Amino acid sequence: MRIDTPVVQRHAAELSPFQREKLEYYFKFFDVDGDGYLMQKDLPLLFKKIIDYTGWEKNSTAATELYEVHETFFEVLHEKTDIKSDLIGLDAWMLLWEHMIPGCMSMHNFPIWLRLLPRSLFRVMDTKDDGVLDAQEIREFYESFVKIPEAEAGELASRAFNEMTDYGRYPLTLDGYEQIFANFLLGRTKYGPGRYIFGCFEHSAEENSRLISGPPKANAAEVTTKFPRRASDATRAPLRMYRKE
Numbered sequence: 001m002r003i004d005t006p007v008v009q010r011h012a013a014e015l016s017p018f019q020r021e022k023l024e025y026y027f028k029f030f031d032v033d034g035d036g037y038l039m040q041k042d043l044p045l046l047f048k049k050i051i052d053y054t055g056w057e058k059n060s061t062a063a064t065e066l067y068e069v070h071e072t073f074f075e076v077l078h079e080k081t082d083i084k085s086d087l088i089g090l091d092a093w094m095l096l097w098e099h100m101i102p103g104c105m106s107m108h109n110f111p112i113w114l115r116l117l118p119r120s121l122f123r124v125m126d127t128k129d130d131g132v133l134d135a136q137e138i139r140e141f142y143e144s145f146v147k148i149p150e151a152e153a154g155e156l157a158s159r160a161f162n163e164m165t166d167y168g169r170y171p172l173t174l175d176g177y178e179q180i181f182a183n184f185l186l187g188r189t190k191y192g193p194g195r196y197i198f199g200c201f202e203h204s205a206e207e208n209s210r211l212i213s214g215p216p217k218a219n220a221a222e223v224t225t226k227f228p229r230r231a232s233d234a235t236r237a238p239l240r241m242y243r244k245e
Contacts, residue, residue, distance in 0.1 A: 160196035
């Protein structure tokens with residue numbers, strides 16, 4: 001039986017079709033079990049998916065901080081949508097962003113509970129733990145986490161890296177990644193590097209868009225790691241950037 005999710009009644013700006021497509025994918029990123037709702041039970045599934053990908057120990061500093069960031073996100077998400085039940089559907093999710101996005105020019109304009117999300121994702125992708133993302137790390141994330149087919153992931157990662165770094169002219173540090181993530185959220189058209197955050201959007205000349213791979217797998221156990229990782233990946237130093245704000 002389908003349960004209708006309460007919808008937030010607030011005045012909000014209209015999202016473009018491309019923004020709605022990107023945000024729908026982002027919704028599915030958190031809806032790990034694929035039931036169409038963001039619920040507290042999705043959190044341990046998402047945590048397991050990330051742990052399986054990174055190879056971190058569950059009790060490591062990196063894993064603990066990541067869990068706390070996403071736990072806070074789920075808690076505040078329910079508060080901001082004014083939904084009393086443990087169910088947030090796609091309509092309520094979209095309405096939240098329609099309310100949050102107006103007036104924002106960068107990630108710094110968003111509240112801290114949202115700004116921590118791209119920082120957390122950057123850390124997951126930074127498997128070399130050097131504070132800079134390279135094309136291999138992007139390819140690894142596309143292939144093993146987002147589940148883009150291996151035959152497409154390499155070329156797509158190279159294209160993404162070139163656009164994100166101006167063909168290697170600028171290192172893809174956390175600061176740069178946050179700006180690109182802001183473009184993912186705020187960009188109303190297909191133009192801009194934000195379309196490569198999850199690497200799954202392709203567009204035709206008619207401005208129609210499609211996913212080149214499906215949404216994240218519902219089964220967290222399907223996440224695999226095909227690339228060697230350093231032993232230190234599971235015991236990284238604490239993310240001091242989380243403590244500064």
